[in-house]
Structures are given as C-alpha cells and as structure tokens.
Amino acid sequence: MRVQAQIEVSAPPELVWEMVTDPSRYLHFMAGLTRWEVVSKSPRGLGARYRMLMQVRSAEVGGLIEVVEWDPPCDLAWTSVTGLDQRGRWRLRERPFGRTHVEFRLSYGVVGAGILGLVAERVAAPTVQGHLRRSLHQLKRQVEHEQLRALAAERRGKSRVA
C-alpha cells in the first residue's frame, strides 16, 4: 500500500533538506512517531540506520530502517531491514521565489500476510495518510519559522553594524 502527501514550503530546498535529514528533529515534526533512534555510527547519510515506530491504531509499528538513497537536497529514501516492510521517500523540488515542493511517500505492507494483510493495509491507510499530512504541515511551519528567525537575526546583525 502506498500513501503520500505533499505541500509547498516557503523556504529553499536546502533548509527543508536540513530538517528532514536531521534525526533529532523527527520526533518534533513527524505526527504519530513514537521512536526515531539512530542505531548506526553515522547519524545521517547513505547507510544510516534508524529504529522507528509509528502509532497506527492499536499498535506501534515500524522497525529498523536504512537510508538507501541520498541525493542532497532533492531525494532521500529508506527501506526496512526488520519489522514492517516499508519504503519511504522525501522528494524536494525547487520552485520559483525561493519555495520548495515537498512530497512524502510511504509504501508499507507485510509480505506473505495474504488477504488479511491487504485488508489491514487499507484499513490503516487513512491513519497513516493523516500522520503524513500532519507531519508535512508541521514541517512547513517549523522550516518557515526557522527561516523567519534566521532572516530577523540577519537584519538585527546588519543594523548593529550600520
């Protein structure tokens, strides 16, 4: 089952990339996430591993995931090593006037689970979709807020020099 959500952020892709590649930020902007722990030597980059869990109705589901695609500041993809079969992707594309189109995709399922597995994937979809949508809104708010603070700090610095 694949779910996705998208949003336009009023900030350049580099700023959004900084946010979506920083594991310490995930619990702050990802809705439904209950765990996002670094379990590899390197906290980010190709091959980085995380243990993640997301609350989906009666259970926290997830497992060990590994970053398999790292193309700054455009694409970040991960796949599951253990736990629920999943593949996630952040897709950032530059838009005019310093804006960024952000797309968040998540495919999930359990191989071999049969018909009940298919039914469960569809029943879970609205919850997962809701988590993705809320996550993107929170991401947008945090990135834009940080950009405003950075611009304000820059202005203050310039006025002091003047």
Add this chain to the structure above:
Amino acid sequence: MEETTRAAAVSPNGHREEALTDVSAAADAAPPDRGLIERLVRGVARQVQSRIPVADLDERDPDYIRENLPGLWLLASIYFRGEVRGLGNIPDSGPVLLVGNHSGGNLTPDTGVFTLAFSAYFGVERAFYQLAHNLVLSMPGLSFLRKFGTVAASPENAEKALEDGAALLVYPGGDWEVHRPIWERHRVDFNRRKGFIRLALEQKVPIVPVVSIGGQETAIFLSRGETLARVLMLDRLFRLKVLPISIAPPWGLNIGDMLGHIPLPAKITIEVLPPIELREEFGEDPDVDEIYEHVIRLMQETLDALAAERQLPFVG
C-alpha cells in the same frame, strides 16, 4: 494461561505435572469396583493429558507471527479498539518476566492485543513466550498458539524460556482469575499464588506488571463454579479449579466454556508498568509475601485508574 506451580513428579512429556501425577496415583489406589463414570472421566483425562504437546521453545515461529500480525492488528484495532501503553517500560533486551492480570474466560483477548503490541514494538525477532494452561494447548484447533510462542505452564518451560533470554508472560491468577464474575472485573486476584516471584528470584530477572482492563467484559461471567468443579473432580483430573458459568454468544448460558465463545467487542486497554528489580528493591534476601503485596498493590492501583477512565462498560 496460568502461573507455574511446583510439583515433584516428572511426566512423560518432560513436565512436572500435578494432574498427571494425580491421575496415575488415583488409578493405582482405586479399588477394582470403581464406578463407570469415574473410569470414564479418568479415561478422558488420560486422553487429554496425552494430547498435551511436548514443550519445545523452538516451535515459536517468527515468520508465522509476522505474517499473522496484520490479521491480529485488524482484530485488535477494529473489534477490541485495543490500546497498549508503556511498552517502553519493558527492558529493550534480556530476559524479563511479564506478569499480567488475566481476563476474558478461555478466550483471552487481552493476550492477543498484548502479543500484537509486543511483537510490533520489539519485532518478531525478540523471543516472547506465554504460559498457557495445558488444556488450552491440547484443544483441537489451537495448535497455532504454539507458533505464537505459547507453551504449557510448567516450571521447566518458564525456566528454560528465561534462561534463553526471552520475555515471558505469565498470568499468576490463571483459571481462578480469568473466570471471576463480571462484578469483580476491576479486581486483580492472583489467589495468593506466588510462584512467579520465586521464579523471578531464582532466574534473577525483573518483574514487569502488565495491567489490562476490558477483557472481563467480553462475556457476562456469572460464577467460577468452583463447587461444581470440585464435585466433578476436575481439580484432580485436569488441574481445573473452576467450571465457569457465563452468558456468552453463541451459546447463551455457557457452562464450562470448553468450546469457547464469541467474545463481545469490549474496548481493551493495557498498561505496562516500570520494571521491578526484586533484589534492588527488597534486599538480598527478599520476603516473597512482601513482594506479592507490593505487586498486587501496584497492579490494583493501575487497574483502579484504568477503571476510572472508563465511562461505559463494553464501550470503554
């Protein structure tokens, strides 16, 4: 599911079984002119005992559990609106004794909800076993439980699971607690069974209390029927101290619950409490009674809090 109990004799399947010992002893001691009914009951008992599978922890099948988690998730999420809190209180690795209050009659939905939550949270790779009454494992159609890690309640199985570094779920209240009347549904009742404490002390593992609510609303339990069980010698023959009487679909009046029932869709909430390191909290030579009172008090307080949250029976 029930607590491990100490017994001296060793059964052919490797368990120290009170019931098997009792049956053999009774057969030896019985006069030759014993009644037909008694012989019949004893024959059934032997049949049941012979069906109890030989314990093999390797029967737990992580791939099978993984493939069945979506179905279990559907049942837990939609039918029982399951909610499991505090799984982070369970140590991330190493052996641990999970001690739960037992509800729901012979079909215990809270065990299913917890097994799903545990397996999803820690991954099916982490060994997790549940002790069950021998009768449950010998029932036709329930052999799949062994793939989920359910093993017959015996001291050997419990010790072996913990020695292997697994998480082990026990229900000290066993058949006594699981069939308590519905008006006692918000009561933790281990019937003074303390074997789990001795097990934790011997194996030097922490106890993690697991408190659940809602399971005892999946049928209308009226009586444990302990007098009836005593009269029918079920205690001696099958280690059954009760013959429960309940109202449950599809039977209506349900005596014994041997064929199971369709559980009512009550909301099930489970709360996992922080681990209790027995020797750290109670000293090098701890008093079993003191630990028992402590565990019961903690679990009862949590159950009271969960009951206070609950606005309506069944609905939650």
